[in-house]
Amino acid sequence: MIPWDRISEDRMSQSGFHLRSMQPEDRDEIARLIYHSTNAYYESIGRDRIFQGDELQPGEMFDVYQQIDPGEGIVAVDDATQQIIGSCFVHPRETHFSLGIMNAHADHFGRGVARTILAEIIRRAQEQQKPIRLVSSCFNLDSYSLYTRAGFVPFATYQDMFLEVPEAGLPFDPPNDIGVRPAELSDIDAIRELEQQVSGITRVSDYRYFIENPDGLWTGF
Incomplete structure (x- = not known):
């Protein structure tokens, strides 16, 4: 700070x-x-x-x-x-x-x-x-x-997407070889390594906040 x-x-x-x-x-x-x-x-x-x-x-x-x-x-x-x-x-x-x-x-x-x-x-x-x-x-x-x-240069474009998900969830199962579970604090190192590979950055304090979820606002997977 x-x-x-x-x-x-x-x-x-x-x-x-x-x-x-x-x-x-x-x-x-x-x-x-x-x-x-x-x-x-x-x-x-x-x-x-x-x-x-x-x-x-x-x-x-x-x-x-x-x-x-x-x-x-x-x-x-x-x-x-x-x-x-x-x-x-x-x-x-x-x-x-x-x-x-x-x-x-x-x-x-x-x-x-x-x-x-x-x-x-x-x-x-x-x-x-x-x-x-x-x-x-x-x-x-x-x-x-x-x-x-100020010298900033655009290098990527993102498109907002809004998806309506039925209350009961989507009517199909994920692929058999992909498992989904709630994120845990023990996952932070793996998340950091993945984001480093994908985008070249890391944000450990963000991962920790969203996983700990002190305000009850977030769910991480």
């Missing part, structure tokens, strides 16, 4: 805001920021709001990431109001940095909030001599521009 007080003074104040690490007490404010800034973007391009209902719903993201990567996320705070106007979850791993959900408050577009947060993440990754990976939606041209201007 790189604590906020290691962010140098020239990065601490940019256009009337400063950066610091996420703290547990930021949960609700970050949840609201994610909820409203994401909905504002989708509405601006003529699409339906992606979040519905309780504005604290995205707090589940904060809870998960705080358990896996406590203190690694970054927030931008307005100097005058102390309002959180930007946030990004950061996931340092053995082989790379993963850049998580980036949000900037709709009322503060144009102040360089996301750009400044991204620059700090790049600095941290360079300090540890690790590459940065991210998954970005093709629908969001603003974020695509942000990342490409």
Whole structure:
């Protein structure tokens, strides 16, 4: 973890805001920021709001990431109001940095909030001599521009797929030579080796969190 007080003074104040690490007490404010800034973007391009209902719903993201990567996320705070106007979850791993959900408050577009947060993440990754990976939606041209201007290059395309599975399950059995069972902590080394072979990265803290499942949200196989 790189604590906020290691962010140098020239990065601490940019256009009337400063950066610091996420703290547990930021949960609700970050949840609201994610909820409203994401909905504002989708509405601006003529699409339906992606979040519905309780504005604290995205707090589940904060809870998960705080358990896996406590203190690694970054927030931008307005100097005058102390309002959180930007946030990004950061996931340092053995082989790379993963850049998580980036949000900037709709009322503060144009102040360089996301750009400044991204620059700090790049600095941290360079300090540890690790590459940065991210998954970005093709629908969001603003974020695509942000990342490409910072030097990111797309190298793979993913297509979202939604499959409706009957409550009783699919009407066929798996191949005889393939067994499926719940993942166990003793599987972590094998999972790490498999992902290293497939994609060239490892994420041991992620495997451990999903297998231990402290929040009862996940099932791993």
